[in-house]
Amino acid sequence: MGGGYDIELFTKTPDYDLLCSICHGVMRCPVMISCGHIFCRNCIMQWLKRQRTCPCCRTEVRGKLYVLMHKLKRKINRLDVKCPNEQNGCPAHFALVHSQEHAEYCAYGAVPCSNEGCPAEVLRKDMCDHIHNCRYWRQHCHMGCGTLLHPENRETHNCYQELKEDYAKQLYKLKQKANRMETICCQISRQLQMMNDSMETAQPAADTGETE
Numbered sequence: 001m002g003g004g005y006d007i008e009l010f011t012k013t014p015d016y017d018l019l020c021s022i023c024h025g026v027m028r029c030p031v032m033i034s035c036g037h038i039f040c041r042n043c044i045m046q047w048l049k050r051q052r053t054c055p056c057c058r059t060e061v062r063g064k065l066y067v068l069m070h071k072l073k074r075k076i077n078r079l080d081v082k083c084p085n086e087q088n089g090c091p092a093h094f095a096l097v098h099s100q101e102h103a104e105y106c107a108y109g110a111v112p113c114s115n116e117g118c119p120a121e122v123l124r125k126d127m128c129d130h131i132h133n134c135r136y137w138r139q140h141c142h143m144g145c146g147t148l149l150h151p152e153n154r155e156t157h158n159c160y161q162e163l164k165e166d167y168a169k170q171l172y173k174l175k176q177k178a179n180r181m182e183t184i185c186c187q188i189s190r191q192l193q194m195m196n197d198s199m200e201t202a203q204p205a206a207d208t209g210e211t212e
């Protein structure tokens with residue numbers, strides 16, 4: 001974490017006494033040194049590594065290096081800030097303390113595309129569109145046929161079509177089978193009929209033979 005917060009982030013120009021005289025930003029984690037001057041903790045720590053005097057009044061720093069300014073920190077945390085993604089179109093305002101929280105779900109934040117190998121950074125709100133049109137998009141067919149889909153075959157691959165063709169082939173085979181059965185049935189019934197007929201014609205012939 002660097003120096004103070006960029007003044008540009010605040011919706012109202014922050015009071016002069018909230019600014020760090022080292023980084024000129026609004027103080028991040030304000031601390032007071034022995035002379036009574038206040039700075040961002042990181043800014044004054046960096047400074048004191050080089051010299052043990054206050055950057056404002058040149059007084060030598062004695063005793064405890066610094067005291068945390070909790071009340072001042074809370075006051076700064078309550079200040080209203082704009083989203084850092086304002087230039088991308090985010091209209092959100094919130095208390096400084098909620099910055100992190102907002103950054104995690106801001107629709108206008110740029111995030112890397114999750115498709116393997118894709119170097120693109122895309123605004124969260126546009127990610128859905130991007131992922132679908134991204135040329136690095138890969139996915140196995142969700143119908144479980146095992147085909148690896150990519151933008152080139154995604155539109156033409158049609159499991160349903162393939163299933164339909166399969167089904168039609170099977171149906172055709174079944175129909176042929178049914179037709180054959182029908183033919184056999186017809187043949188059998190015709191033969192039965194013929195047997196019947198010949199028995200009927202044989203009967204009276206025998207009768208006439210006996211009576212003659």
Ligand SMILES: [Zn+2]
Pocket residue numbers: 003004020021022023024025027028039040043
């Ligand atoms: Zn600072």
Ligand SMILES: [Zn+2]
Pocket residue numbers: 035036037054055056057058059
């Ligand atoms: Zn001082």
Ligand SMILES: [Zn+2]
Pocket residue numbers: 083084085086090091092102106107108109
């Ligand atoms: Zn935002």
Ligand SMILES: [Zn+2]
Pocket residue numbers: 113114115118119120130131134135136
């Ligand atoms: Zn992508």
Ligand SMILES: [Zn+2]
Pocket residue numbers: 141142143144145146147157158159
């Ligand atoms: Zn498939």
